[in-house]
Amino acid sequence: MSSPKKDQNTGFFAAMTSGLSMFSNAMHRSVNGLLGYEGVEVINPEGGKEDAEEEAQRGRWKQEERDSYWKMMHKYIGSDITSMVTLPVLIFEPMTMLQKVAELMEYSYLLDRADECEDPYMRLVYATSWAISVYYAYQRTWKPFNPILGETYEMTNHGGMRFIAEQVSHHPPMSAAHAENEHFTYDVTSKLKTKFLGNSLDVYPVGRTHVTLKRDGVVLDLVPPPTKVNNLIFGRTWVDSPGEMIMTNTTTGDKAVLCFQPCGWFGANRYELDGYVYNAAEEPKILMTGKWNESISYQPCDLEGEPLPGTELKEVWHLADIPRNDKFQYTHFAHKINSFDTAPKKLLASDSRLRPDRYALEKGDLSKAGAEKSSLEERQRAEKRAREAKGQKFKPRWFDLTDQVTPTPWGDLEVYQYNGKYTECMAASDTSSSVEEVDIKSIEFNPWQFDNLSEE
Known part of the structure; x- marks a missing residue:
């Protein structure tokens, strides 16, 4: 095995830019000239099986739909389109961004092991593998629904934890989430910044993720x-x-520093990553390598980053079995969190599962899904107008805006903090004998919980 080198990142972005530039130049004449759209790059990352012209005609849209959408979207090139563009429902998956955040919890047992581990470097091996594990799910090409302001998502019955996420801001779109079990607490304020480049979109995770391991109170900070x-x-x-x-x-x-390799010619290096766990003196202690769509392995190393004699590469995580030919490329866990099996007995009416547009899309009714999506968006705008007319200000229910502003590589972030009220609410419902048995599937979606809340 060839181990990753400490200077592996030297010239990394230059090499990436050069490789993409050469490919773009080679494809520009044959593909973009054929399509008639200058500056639109078409690449088949797997390569080899189809020529560029045939690949250019692939995709989920009909030709006339793509042409129409391109005419609308080209004026946004270079812009952040996070919340300024209404997208057609045919590119969506029946899931919201809040549920997408919850997908990070599929392999939460790795955080349990990190908490149980006494070796400080193996703690980072487990915790970093947990953070990597979600990338297989993140490669799905369908877009999740943007949550309505005040929308929530709840998850129980997984790893002994409770998970709650809430859409805390609409402009800019921001979510906050909290999860907890006997081993760890997880807190995130999520904010995405985008840059539309024509036929591609750069997504910058302007967010803050903290994991606290309960046994020793260790706090881990993640920058993806x-x-x-x-x-x-x-x-x-x-x-x-x-x-x-x-x-x-x-x-x-x-700290652990892992390099996600860019996809090269004909899919070369796609999915691959490698790096090291370093001590506080920035000396490498453990090397990590693998593919984010298959498995991650680790091995103790010397100060030069080379594997220690007498040690072997050991697997720390591998991808669970996945459904074959799934329509939306869902994992078994994605189906689980999209079902009511992981819902608490007393589900909030603001929960993403109850969205009528999401449900209609899940059933394959695109026309109804589009109409329901438009209806929800218009109701959100109407509620905002009503709030502003009354001088009221939206305030999240389960998270509080703090005075803390955290710098990130892509901009400053206002931090929301879990206020503990959801835990109290669920504890009360768990112990209450007066809670009526309700078919939660019949609950009407209602994130509009703040109509009468004024700032006092």
Whole structure:
């Protein structure tokens, strides 16, 4: 095995830019000239099986739909389109961004092991593998629904935890989430910044993720790499996340730095990552390598980053079995969190599962899904107008805006903090004998819980 080198990132972005530039130049004449759209790049990352012209005609849209959408979207090139564009429902999956956040909990047992582990460097191996594990799910090319302001998602019956997420801001779109079991607490304020580049979209995770391991009170801070969505309109859509993931133990100063390799020619290096766990003196202690869509392994190393004699590469995580030919490329866990099996007995009416547009899309009724989506968006705008007319201000129910502003590589972030009220609410319902048995599937979606809440 060839181990990753400490200077592996030297020239990384230059090499990535050069490779993509050469490919773009080679494809520009044959593909973009054929399509008649200058500056639109069409790439098949797997390569070899189809020529560029045939690949350019692939995708989930009909030709006339793509042409129409391109005419509408080209004026946004170079802009952040996070919340300024209404997208057609045919590119969506029957899931919201809040549920997408919850997908990170599929392999939460890795955080349990991190908490149980006494070796400070293996803690980071487990915790970083947990952060990597979600990237298989993140490569799905369907777009999740943007949550309505005040919308929530709840998850129980998984790893002994309770998970709650809430849409805390609409402009800019921001979510906050909290999860907890006997081993760890997880807190995130999520805010995405995008840059539309024509046929691709750069996504920058302007967010803050903290994990607290309960046994020793260790606090871990995560900075994920950016993501690039390729072939949004023309060609086969695919996702790549080139860059560094950094997991820092803020208690000790130890950290893991992993490099997600960019997809090269004909899919070369796609999915691959490697890096090290360093001590506070920035000396490598454990090397990590693998593919984010298959498995991650680790091995103790010397100060030069080379594997220690007498040690072997050991697997720490591998992808669970996945459904074959699933319509939305869901994992078994994605189906689980989209069902009511993981819902608490007393489900909030604001829960994402209850959205009528999401449900209609799940049933394959695109026409109804589109109409319901438009209705929800218009109701959200109407509620905002009513609130502003009354001088009222939206205030999240389960999270509080703090005075803390955290710097990130892509901009400053206002931090929301879990206020504990959801835990109290669920504890009360669990112990109450007067809670009526209700068919939660029949609950009407209602995130509009703040109509009469004024700032006092």
